[in-house]
Amino acid sequence: MKTVKILGTLTFILVLCAFSTKFTSVDGYAIGDAAEDFSLKNVDGSMVSLSDFESAKGFLVIFTCNTCPYSVAYEDRIIALDLKYKTKGVPVIAINPNNPDVKAGDSFAAMKTRATEKGFTFPYLLDEGQKVFPKFGATRTPHVFLLEKTTTGNVVKYIGAIDDNSGNAAKVDEKFVENAVDAMLAGEEIKVTTTRAIGCGIKV
Template sequence: MSNLKLNDPYVNFLLPSTNGNEVSLDMAELGEYKLVIFSCNHCPYAQAWEDRIIKIQEKYKSNGLSVIMISSNDALKYPEDSFPKMKERHEEKGFNFHYLFDETQEVAKMYGAERTPEVFLFNEIGLLKYQGTIDDNYENESEVKIKYVEEAIESLISGKDPEITQTDAVGCTIKWI
């Protein structure tokens, strides 16, 4: 369960990005809607959703959405989740969003994230409006019936709160230090 509750403001941070910059949620270049996703390289659930995350950023960037993906896994126990491997993954997949390294796991703890992937969607004034999973079928995109994140984004864009505000995140557990 999230430490952040519905309508709580986002918790800001400053983390290194695979593109060479440091990223904070307060950066002016980020869109008004922020989709913070805790993920990683090695988890098959996270891998299964990567292409959909890229598509979500493409689809909603013009509406002011910024995807910010964060890996908080213990890179000593899981070397495939190390920062150099994250940079490789960013290049291989052509991520169109920031991929950040939470080496100390402080950000994951502040948010209460437990799974990879686990999403936190914030509205234009920075309040949490949806938390949970991306959609209802990680295995097969063509069999998705409910696109939780996209439905929540569409609601925010149209000036409404999402009907579904929380789902159980489906994925691997964050690998704690």
Template sequence: MKNQKSIYALLLVPVFIFALLGFTADTEEVAAGYKVGDIAEDFSLPGIDGKMVSLADYPDAKGFLVIFTCNSCPYAVAYEDRIIALDKKYKTKGYPVLAINPNNPEIKPADNFAAMKVRAAEKGFTFPYLLDKGQTVYPKYGATRTPHVYLLQKTTEGNKVEYIGAIDDNYQDATQVEEKFVELAVDALLTGKEVKIKTTRAIGCSIKS
């Protein structure tokens, strides 16, 4: 009996270590990247039109909706029309959408540059669709899902992160949405108010690296 208990204890050791490592990895994922209140660095990424795009290219913008998205994720696809609607509603008010595909095209061929051009044309994207070439930008932001939204506000210090998370509370059906997190956040900034809901959990596919 004593030997059996010893063997059982030894078998539990790898399980414990695995659980501990898993917890540590999750903690690091949550801890990495920008938080609300941080100043986001500018970037320069290739767009599907062949031009390099950065935040500095928009001197008249009041802020930005930086949205990490892609072609292949069903969650991202479900939100495409809503992302187009966000750009249409807020671009003229100073908050344009900049969509960034963070996936590694070698792992997800459906998200390669050529496929991005096709998808943008099919859907009639009204905003820049950029490739995070080398996957250097999304880790700085701390994006983990597609879609994952970062609302930036221009300040004298730089582009301040004001909201991080989901577009709304119902990815399955746009007609059943109860809380439009991004719209509430941008509307607050437009009226000089504080964003009430600053972070939500992004629902989508994991970024492929």
């Protein structure tokens, strides 16, 4: 009985987080658009831009954070994506878009702690002033944007969720991001270019 009650409470929290009205719905990049570069502070204190990655073939720009249960549930999968694809030229660039004045757990200090605890293998950047996420059109955490590096800029190739099961990695049927990256690297058409991002609304 206690287990059922705990599960019910957890489910309520996740649903509340996923459908919270406190997020900004913004227009942003569409498939085929070229994304602007940015310069944001990494947890190691350095400033990071896409242009720093001279040999990259593309990027997995993932808006995520410390406090959203969905983002936390995906942390291991985000690390796995980075380890799998950065050696192929498509590194993960994680960005925390939340306003730390609204969510203290998403402060820069908390980001540094979380990155160390989890052993993040990728840059974890703070969108200070919340200037970058609106350009992308990110609304939730996590929210993924696959960019392909071309002679005309970093072109958006996929937008949406990492896969089709936010709750249980073992029960994933369709790996949206992996399928998109594999197709991009093979020079093939990406069959699914947009999906609905499931997660907590970005706090402004």
